[in-house]
Amino acid sequence: MFGVERRSRILLLLQEKKSMLVHEIAVIFGVTEETIRRDLKELEKGGLILRTHGGAILADESKTEAALEVREGINSAGKDAIGKEAAKLIHDGDTVILDASTSSLFVAKHIKDKKGLTVITNAERIIFELSDCEDVTLISTGGILRQKSLSYVGKTAETALSNYHVSKAFISCKGFSPQKGLMDSNEQESDIRKAMLQRSEKAIFLCDRMKFDKVGYVVTAQLGDFDYFITDAPIPADWNEALKESNVALVVAL
Template sequence: MLAIERKNEILAILQKEQRVLVAELSQKYNVTEETIRRDLEKLEKEGFVKKTYGGAVLNSNTNLDLPLRIREKTNKKEKQIIAKIVAELIEEGETIMLDSSSTSLMVAKNLKQIRKLTVITNSVEVLIEFAGNKGINVISTGGMLRESSLSLVGKTAERTLMNFNVDKAVISCKGIDLDKGITESNESEAEIKSIMRKCAKTTILAIDNSKFDNISFIKVGDLNKNDIVITDKMLQDKWNQYFEEREIKVIAE
């Protein structure tokens, strides 16, 4: 395994478990503990982790924005469950928007069998995923490329989105909180998601259980009764009450 691949896998483990131990990683990857320490030092310099005695923990900064390649590996089974449910809510002939989240990419993989669909997206990966599907009309937002997320953002992307009115927008987020609402780690991504919500009759919020009770850097918006929340586990009573009071539909696997 290449060093960059090992480092990415370590980040994926940290994203899911929040902490790692040098000794365990050394055994897992069959390398010396010194090699693992160097990996963690590099991740610390990049701002992703904080080294601790014998290991490291994930940096808890609210504006931490992990690369898409890492997010694709995190909570993969949970996202696959969510993506399948979301795809079942998309009807043939509809117009939809997909954001640049790793969950939306999985949704795209589940939509490829639909014979007629229009998709507007700022995700480079989603554009590639739909390439060659004749029944799916794909519209790119254009805009400036964010390398870490392989997304198109900025004023051009925002203006393109505002030209359209669609049936559904599928978005994810970094955190959702009872008081702070839907939050993201990056301002430009948050603006794209906010505009998508305004352009859609219905917003499908596709979020795995790890996002609940988390607060990230910038607010995308509050939940409303036109939203549908899709998640992979049954929710705590406080969340069920919150959604019931606001007439928000929730589907939990």
Template sequence: MLAIERKNEILSILQKEQRVLVAELSTRYQVTEETIRRDLEKLEKEGFVKKTYGGAVLNKNSTIDMPLKIREKTNRKEKQKIAQTVASLIEDGESIMLDSSSTSLMIAQELKKKKKLTVITNSVEVLIELSGCEGIKVISTGGTLRDSSLSLVGKMAQDVLEKYYVDKAILSCKGIDLAKGVTDSHEMEADVKNCMHNCARTTILAADTSKLEHVFFVKVMDLSEGDILVLDKTPKKEWVDCLEKRGIRLITGAE
């Protein structure tokens, strides 16, 4: 296994389990503990982890943004359930905006089953996934490429989005809090998401429940009356009651 592949796998484990031990990783990958320590040192310099005695923990700094390829491997079953639920809310003939979140590719795969759609997106992966699909018109925002997320951001992307009014915007985020709203770790990504929200009649926010009660670096938006929150499972009663009071429709993957 190449060193970069091992580092990515370690990041995936950290994303899921929050911590790793040098001895366990050494046995798992059949390399010396010193090799694992060097891997962790590099990940620490990149800002993803904090080294501890005998291992490392995930850096939960609100500005840290995991690479897309790592995020796509995390909570895959939950995201698949969410993607199927989101696709069921999209009608043939609608126009939608789809962001560059790690759930977006799974949603795009489900949308390929639709007969007629217009999809506006800033996700390079979604553009490739939907290319050549009969009955689906795909519009790219253009903009500046962010390598870590394979997304197009910046003023050019926002200028394109602002020219359109669509039926639904499908977004995700890093954190959702009842008081602080919907938040993300990167300002330019947040700007694009907010722009999509403002250009849509209805916003569908797709997130797994691990994102509830977490606040990240920059606010994206507040969900409005008539918007939809799609989760993989039912949240605490406090959330259910608050969403109902605000007129936000809650749908879980179990429904």
């Protein structure tokens, strides 16, 4: 059996059982656990599964709440650190765009005490988070609520964005590599992010370590579209070159 074949079978098994142990899978295919671990890494990079200690679970997008909220739990420390650093780029009186990502939600949590801010977003969770901040003018794009992500997408939301022009946009994604750029797994979310980038003077890319070298099937943007790259871990050595070439400032939050 070839590796690809095994990996696709692992996916099928996971779809059935929802979660499995590395050991369990290794026995089924008669290979070492190390091999399975490598398979799982591969599958995780494609965003198909979620690796855990001892095994893996299906990255089931359809399981709205549970999946979404567990995902939020992943590397929340890192995302919080990123949010804190990103917040430093926002000053009293600024007008900014926050996208519908957990990373941006953490940015929102760190700007509550700033004065005279205007925040434009398509994320219901961010609206909820900031709705009690008297000193923040909150603008929602409106549109059809995508329940999986609790964000507004579609033509309405994009059109709404075109009414504004801001100084800074904070954008995340599903996966990133310097060669392929920012990738998402949902076209609508990708489109909204593209629209956001167009409406902003400067762009800040929020990229926690879990996104490194992950992939999605739709390209949202390229590294060169951004002015800042904020992350929570040392980046792979060869990325520095790409950042310099694209003239993107690197911020590592710790």
